[in-house]
Amino acid sequence: YSLTEDQQKVAAEALAELQTKYDRPVVVENLPLLQFIPAEEYHQKYLTKNPGGYCHINFAKIEKEKARCINPEDYKVMTKEEMRESLTEMQYNVTQQNATEPPFQNEFWDKETPGLYVDITSGEPMFSSKDKFISACGWPAFAKPIDPNAINEYDDLSLNRIRTEVRSRVGNAHLGHVFDDGPAELGGMRYCINSAALRFIPKEDMEKEGYGAFLPYVEEDA
DSSP, X not given: OOOOHHHHHHHHHHHHHHHTTOSSOOOOOOOOOSOOOOOOGGGTTHHHHOTTOSTTOOHHHHHHHHHHSOOGGGOOOOOHHHHHHHSOHHHHHHHHHOOOOOTTXXXXXXXXXXXXXXXXXXXXXXXXXXXXXXXXXXXXXXXXXXXXXXXXEEEEOTTSSOEEEEEETTTOOEEEEEESOSOGGGTSOEEEXXXXXXXXXXXXXXXXXXXXXXXXXXXXXX
């Protein structure tokens, strides 16, 4: 199968453009195909015939995962003065001084109500009730954050052992730690988070509080 003259020109221009991004030569063949077998008829104009997705790929799910990406510019962290006025002593000590609240004596460790957990200092979404599981550790435990980019991880050597601290992106608030001893069926991770670092928004209130876009991540069938 040979390219037409116009197609060869387009291919050459694309390779020339690619080369400008690299110092070393880009080695890509621009030759006529020696073997070309047309796809079956049902594959011709496949996406026109199957607008819902290509083979096993569901475009709707791709759009949903794109929506999972949280825009940090939508959220603003409190000032220290605002934190002093709005947060409890425990909330301030946990988020700003890396304190840890008592296990089994905190607000959300065994909460199972559908809803969204956001950073208490900025309102940035952190976790969904759908990814929450009851853990013997005595603190809220989640299998994953809504958007991994909203969580920053750091080495924590404070107890003379290596742990991985997790902090919120916009608020830079101390949230807790992440461990690899979570349920295997949920991915194997356990985000062990202080209740004091979170604000819970019940599912029925998410729309009016401006978090309606995150309802799909709270729905059990999502």
